Amino acid sequence: MDTPMTTTTLSRAAATPTARVRIADDRAMLKAAAELTRDLNAPRPAVYWADFLGSVAIGYAGLAVAIAATPLWLTIVAGVVAMFALYRGMSFIHELTHVKHASLPHFRLGYNIFIGVPMLVPSFMYEGVHNLHHARTRYGTSDDPEYLPLALMKPWSLPVFVLVAALAPFALIFRYGVLSPLSLLSPSLRRIVVERFSALAINPQFRRRLPEGDFRRQWIAIETACAVWAMSLIALVATGTLPLRAFAIMMAVASGVAVINQLRTLVAHLWENEGEVMTVTAQYLDSVNVPPPATLPALWAPVGLRYHALHHLLPGVPYHALGEAHRRLSAVLDRESPYYKANYVGMPGLIAKIARSTMLPR
Known part of the structure; x- marks a missing residue:
């Protein structure tokens, strides 16, 4: 599906400049990003653990209330709370791929115990995969596991892209x-x-390498735990030990998490590249920030994901420092800087922008 398509009109080229025109790197922006944030690269373990464990506690408490509640309204409200809290907890898998593990002792273990194994989204499904998305010559190409030119595909591809995510929890149990x-x-x-079937990737052409060394041993241990949990869950449901109502609520919450994440993925980029190698500035402009004063992104783009374009400029800056990095750059860079061109108001406008792009003639 991500085979490069041919541009047929000049108007189409003007509509999607990041995909059609070679954009040179903006040296002033890149220099400012590097120099103004050098003191922000150290992760703060207390922030990570408090945020993560708080999200986990609220998420599972909400799930327990949703299962135990009798009134339908309370089940729905508690389920929504559980969905957003567990989604936030799961989003820390992104941080695991960027932060040096020595800086956050045992955080990978904590993630897998509380989120990775219970939700069947272990850390190895992103480690060794997401870093390829940030590789200078891979972003937006057929070698990028996390890129599809969605803006250049058929209009029906967008709802399919989102709705298929609802089946992810069932697929993970089977996997x-x-x-x-x-x-x-x-x-x-x-x-x-x-x-x-071992990567959180959206590019159907992507094939990950077989793990080796210490990573392979770690993979086997975590996958064994996931397999035991998944088989136990199947057995509990099959024998009636776990009531169908409880299982249905668990799956509904998990599906909600997957759909929210897919919606967030849909608006994380403009998806306008046709496979060419892009400059860092072009990659930035093909990515999305939804900074304050917007408030809803704190729910659907948590753990720093609301600064996704900025993250592509500064992948080593921990999530809790991205807001400060954004403030520093906004205070220094001229209003004509391309830095501001990656800032958007919110999800609806971004979805509409991408949807309109799919309807253009080509």
Whole structure:
């Protein structure tokens, strides 16, 4: 689906400049970003742990209330609270791929215990994958696991892209509860499982490499825990030990988390690149910030994801420092700087922009 398409009109080229015109790097912006944020690169463990554990506690408490509640309204309200809180907790998987683990001792373990295994989204599904998205010569190309030219595809591709995410929790149960144990009996199946079903990627052409060394040992330990949990969940439901109502609520919350994340992914970029290698500035302009005063992004783009374009400029800055980095750059850079061109108001306008792009003739 991400095969490059041919531009047919000059108007189309003008409509999507980041995809059609070679954008030179803006040296002033890049220099300011580097120099003004040198003191912001150190993660603060107390902030990470408090934020993460607080999100987990609220999320599972909300889920418990949703399952135990009798009034439908309370089930819905508690389920929504659980959904957003667990989504925030799951979003820390993004930080795991950027922060040096020595700076956050045992945080990977904590993530996998409280979120990765219970929600079947272990850390290895992003580690070794997301860093490719930030590789200078991979972003926006067919080698980028997290990129599709959605703005250049058919209009129906957008709702399909979002709605298919609702099935993710069921797919993950099947992947870990069925495919993981079966793959022990078949090397060929094992290769398929690792290459195609072990990454949080949206590019269907992406194939991840087989893990090696310490990462492989870590992978096996975490995947074993996921498989045991998934098989146990299947057995609990099949035997009636876990009531269907409780299971349905759990799946509804998990599906909600997946759909919110997919919506956030949809508006994280403009998706206008056709496979060309892009400059850092072009990558920035193809990405999205939704800074204050907008408030809703704090829910649907948590843990620094509201500064996604800025994150592509400064991938080493921890999430809790991105707001300060944005304030510093906004105070210094001229209003004509491309820095401001990646700032948007919110999700509806971004979805409309991408949807309109899919309807243009090409």
